Amino acid sequence: MTDDDATKVEWREWGPEAFEEARRTGKPVLLSLVTPWSGDSKAMDAATYSEPRVAANVNDGFVPVRADADRRPRVRERYNMGGFPSTVFLTPEGTVLTGATFLAVDGFRGILDSVRKTWDGKGEDAGSVPRALRNAAPTGGEVTPRIEEHMVEQLLAAYDDEFGGWGSDVKFPLPRTIEFALVRARDQATRTLDAVQTHLLDTYDGGFYRYATNRNWGSAVREKLTDENGALVRAFAHGYRYTGDETYRDSAAQTVEYLTTDCWTGDAFAASQGGDPEYYTLEPTDREQADAPPVDGTVFADRNGLAIDGLLTFAAYTDDERALRYAERAREHVVDTLVDGGEVTHYDTGTETGPSGLLTDQARVLGALTTSWQVQGEPGPAREIADWTIEHLRDDSGAFRDGPTEGPGLLDRPLYPLDTSVELADALLSLSLLTGDDRYREVAHDAVAAFGAAAERMGVEVAHFASTAARLLSPSVIEVGAPAGSDLHRAALRLADHESVVVPDADCRGEARVVTDGTVEGTADSPAGLEAVLTEDRG
Known part of the structure; x- marks a missing residue:
C-alpha cells in the first residue's frame, strides 16, 4: 500500500x-x-x-x-x-x-x-x-473446434515477425498464449520466449519485469508480481520440455531462485516487488550498495496458486529439488491457513483477514492442487474447493461469478470474468480426469460454453480459452499404474503433451495407459515403451 x-x-x-x-x-x-x-x-x-x-x-x-x-x-x-x-x-x-x-x-x-x-x-x-x-450472465454458446481454429488465426494475424510477441505496441509476455502456441505455432512461441528472457528477465536479481512499453521490447516496466513470475516459470518450463533449450531452463531456474529468496516470507510467496527504475538501471556493482525496492509480504491465495503451479511444473521436467520443496511448503501453508471447507480466503496477515470465496482464489488454488496431484500424488482439498465453488459461485446458466454479490458500491452486481472462469474450467477438467468424475468435466464445459458466442471476437490475450476448449473436446490422459516419483510416472510427466493430464497410482498396475477422450490408444510397462507409444501416436 x-x-x-x-x-x-x-x-x-x-x-x-x-x-x-x-x-x-x-x-x-x-x-x-x-x-x-x-x-x-x-x-x-x-x-x-x-x-x-x-x-x-x-x-x-x-x-x-x-x-x-x-x-x-x-x-x-x-x-x-x-x-x-x-x-x-x-x-x-x-x-x-x-x-x-x-x-x-x-x-x-x-x-x-x-x-x-x-x-x-x-x-x-x-x-x-x-x-x-x-448485463446478467454471458449469452452462452457452444464449444466447437472452431474456437481453436479462430485462435490460431489470431496468432498469425497478431504476431510481430520482426520482434516477436503479439501486437504492434506495448508488449506483454502473455505466458498462456505462449503455451497455446507451443503446440500450434512453435516458432512464434520460441521467438517470444527468446524476447521475454532477453528483455524482461532481471539477470542480476532474478525475476521477470511486467511488460515492455515499446514494440521492440524496450523500456521495461519493472515491477515484479509473483503470479506473473509463477506463470512465466511454467511457460519457460514447457518451452524447455518441447525444445530442450537450456536457456529456457536457466531462465525458469533463475526465477525460481528469485521467488524462493526475495519473495519468500518464510511460509509462502510474497505478493510483489516494486519497480523503482533508478535501482534497476544501476550497474550490478552499484546495486550491491543500494536498497532494493520493497517487497509486499502479503501471502495471497491466488498468487501463491500460480507460483506453486509453476514451480511444480518446472520440477516435473527437471527434478529440481528447490522448486519442489518450496512449492510443497507454500501449498501446505495456503491449505492450512487459507482454506476452510473448500472456501478459500484471499489473505490473512494475522491482524487483517481478506475476503473469502473469490473466484480468482478458488480457481488458482484448485489449479495448483491438480498440478500437485499429477506431480506428487498429493491432491489436498481439491475436491472440496471444486465443490464449494460450484455450489456457491455457479449460476443456472453455467457461468461463474467472481465472488459473493454483496458489498458497497457496485459489489452487489455480479461479474462474470472470462479469464478467471477459464482458469477454473481448466482446473475442473484436470480434476475430472484425475478423479474419473465426469461431473467436473460437464461443469467445465458449461463454463466455457457460456462465453462461446463471443469466441469469434476474442484475441490472443485469451488464448487460454481456446486451449481449454480444445482440451474439453478431446481430453488426453496418461494413467500410470505406479506411484508418484516412480520411473514410469516421471517419464509420463516428461513425455506428456503439456495439455494432457498424468494420473499417478491409476488402476493399471505396472503399466502406463494413454487415453484420448475415453479411448485407450496404447499401453507400456517402461519409460522407453511409453515413449514409443507416444511417438507413434504423434506420428
Missing part, C-alpha cells in the same frame, strides 16, 4: 461507512485505487495528494476512499481505469462519474472542477455502470 500519511487527504477505508457518509452529506466519492508495487501510485501521492490546496478541495468537496487493488480484487475489477493508480469519481450509490489513472496537479484540479459541476447539475443521474456489469 502507498503511505497514506504522506498525503494530506483524509482517506477513508473502502466500506459501507464511506458510501453512507457520501449519501448523508450529498458528496461524490473519490476512489483512489492503488497497489503497493505501483510507482505511479506513490508518485501521485507525492505530487498531487500532498499539494495543500488540492487536498483541501478533496477533503471539503468529496468523500475520499482509498483501496488496495491487490487486497480487494472485486473492487479492482469494477473500477480499474486501466492502470494504477486508478482515480475514480463515484456517486454515493457507487456508479461511475468519470475516471483516469495518474493525474498531476493541474490535470487533477481540472477533473475536480468538472466532476463538481456534473454532480451539482445532474446528481446520481450522471453516474453510469460499466458495461461488464450491465
Whole structure:
C-alpha cells in the first residue's frame, strides 16, 4: 500500500461507512485505487495528494476512499481505469462519474472542477455502470473446434515477425498464449520466449519485469508480481520440455531462485516487488550498495496458486529439488491457513483477514492442487474447493461469478470474468480426469460454453480459452499404474503433451495407459515403451 500519511487527504477505508457518509452529506466519492508495487501510485501521492490546496478541495468537496487493488480484487475489477493508480469519481450509490489513472496537479484540479459541476447539475443521474456489469450472465454458446481454429488465426494475424510477441505496441509476455502456441505455432512461441528472457528477465536479481512499453521490447516496466513470475516459470518450463533449450531452463531456474529468496516470507510467496527504475538501471556493482525496492509480504491465495503451479511444473521436467520443496511448503501453508471447507480466503496477515470465496482464489488454488496431484500424488482439498465453488459461485446458466454479490458500491452486481472462469474450467477438467468424475468435466464445459458466442471476437490475450476448449473436446490422459516419483510416472510427466493430464497410482498396475477422450490408444510397462507409444501416436 502507498503511505497514506504522506498525503494530506483524509482517506477513508473502502466500506459501507464511506458510501453512507457520501449519501448523508450529498458528496461524490473519490476512489483512489492503488497497489503497493505501483510507482505511479506513490508518485501521485507525492505530487498531487500532498499539494495543500488540492487536498483541501478533496477533503471539503468529496468523500475520499482509498483501496488496495491487490487486497480487494472485486473492487479492482469494477473500477480499474486501466492502470494504477486508478482515480475514480463515484456517486454515493457507487456508479461511475468519470475516471483516469495518474493525474498531476493541474490535470487533477481540472477533473475536480468538472466532476463538481456534473454532480451539482445532474446528481446520481450522471453516474453510469460499466458495461461488464450491465448485463446478467454471458449469452452462452457452444464449444466447437472452431474456437481453436479462430485462435490460431489470431496468432498469425497478431504476431510481430520482426520482434516477436503479439501486437504492434506495448508488449506483454502473455505466458498462456505462449503455451497455446507451443503446440500450434512453435516458432512464434520460441521467438517470444527468446524476447521475454532477453528483455524482461532481471539477470542480476532474478525475476521477470511486467511488460515492455515499446514494440521492440524496450523500456521495461519493472515491477515484479509473483503470479506473473509463477506463470512465466511454467511457460519457460514447457518451452524447455518441447525444445530442450537450456536457456529456457536457466531462465525458469533463475526465477525460481528469485521467488524462493526475495519473495519468500518464510511460509509462502510474497505478493510483489516494486519497480523503482533508478535501482534497476544501476550497474550490478552499484546495486550491491543500494536498497532494493520493497517487497509486499502479503501471502495471497491466488498468487501463491500460480507460483506453486509453476514451480511444480518446472520440477516435473527437471527434478529440481528447490522448486519442489518450496512449492510443497507454500501449498501446505495456503491449505492450512487459507482454506476452510473448500472456501478459500484471499489473505490473512494475522491482524487483517481478506475476503473469502473469490473466484480468482478458488480457481488458482484448485489449479495448483491438480498440478500437485499429477506431480506428487498429493491432491489436498481439491475436491472440496471444486465443490464449494460450484455450489456457491455457479449460476443456472453455467457461468461463474467472481465472488459473493454483496458489498458497497457496485459489489452487489455480479461479474462474470472470462479469464478467471477459464482458469477454473481448466482446473475442473484436470480434476475430472484425475478423479474419473465426469461431473467436473460437464461443469467445465458449461463454463466455457457460456462465453462461446463471443469466441469469434476474442484475441490472443485469451488464448487460454481456446486451449481449454480444445482440451474439453478431446481430453488426453496418461494413467500410470505406479506411484508418484516412480520411473514410469516421471517419464509420463516428461513425455506428456503439456495439455494432457498424468494420473499417478491409476488402476493399471505396472503399466502406463494413454487415453484420448475415453479411448485407450496404447499401453507400456517402461519409460522407453511409453515413449514409443507416444511417438507413434504423434506420428
